Amino acid sequence: MKIALLGYGKMGKTIERLAMEKGHEVVFKSTQNASEGNLKEADVAIEFTIAEAAVENISFCFQNNIPVVSGTTGWIKRYNEVLKICEKCNGSFIYASNFSVGVNLFFNLNGYLAQLMQPWKEYIPSIEEIHHTQKKDAPSGTAISLADGIIRHSELDAWELDSKDSKKLNITALREGDVKGTHTVEYRSNIDTLSIRHEAHSRDGFALGAILAAEWLIGKKGVYNMKDVLNLK
Incomplete structure (x- = not known):
């Protein structure tokens, strides 16, 4: 090729x-x-x-x-x-x-988890992504794809960086050192927290x-x- x-x-x-x-x-x-x-x-x-x-x-x-x-x-x-x-x-x-093959499997897992969580309104979803300091866009495209997978199965109407709006999915974007990419999806209630995470070790x-x-x-x-x-x- x-x-x-x-x-x-x-x-x-x-x-x-x-x-x-x-x-x-x-x-x-x-x-x-x-x-x-x-x-x-x-x-x-x-x-x-x-x-x-x-x-x-x-x-x-x-x-x-x-x-x-x-x-x-x-x-x-x-x-x-x-x-x-x-x-x-x-x-x-x-x-x-x-x-990344792992991330695309993570996307599928994220969508399936969002479907499972749909009836349980007491769990509030959020996303955190961490990348290297040279990355220009925030949030990452990966975080946006994860957000789309969650919103599709929820009553949230959009995502937003550092949101305080209960109708929007909060995404936190951090820039640290030479981090290749870490994404965490979290569902938090007053009782417990459920999360899934993908961390890239290299490009x-x-x-x-x-x-x-x-x-x-x-x-x-x-x-x-x-x-x-x-x-x-």
Whole structure:
């Protein structure tokens, strides 16, 4: 598989290392200021850039018939716009707020737990996420995905950072050192607390999941997610 890396920071370099270990070839890589290689040689693009550049990067790949796996967060308000461009170009696309296999299993567990907790109104859900100090967006895309899974099965109408509103799901976002990503979902009552937690130990899990998604996407048309890749119902 020939890969284009759109975004060659810590994540892009981790993907390059692991992709080459798996026998894949990186034929193009780009940063905000420079690029190397030929994008049009790529079988698939893996995009980890910044929110301001993501839509343009993804659209350019669609227009050049290159499937895209995107893990950039912070641009999700324009998701429907990207889907329309993908459909117009007959493109191939996977977006995930987090490509880690463990996190995607965690998403499923979170949704199932939210269904179980739905009748028990005395338990108040909340989310805490911790990331490294260089992460620009808050809350994380992973926390937002977790929030969506909870809100879908509750009477809450939205999530909010540091919320005091009983109708909104509170998310706390902390930035500490070089934390790779820790997410905790908590249900608290006056009697007890129930929680589930995922902690990333390195970036390798995110990178391997993105490579897995890219391998899976080759030869397909349309829009997919990690549930499709991992066959999670």
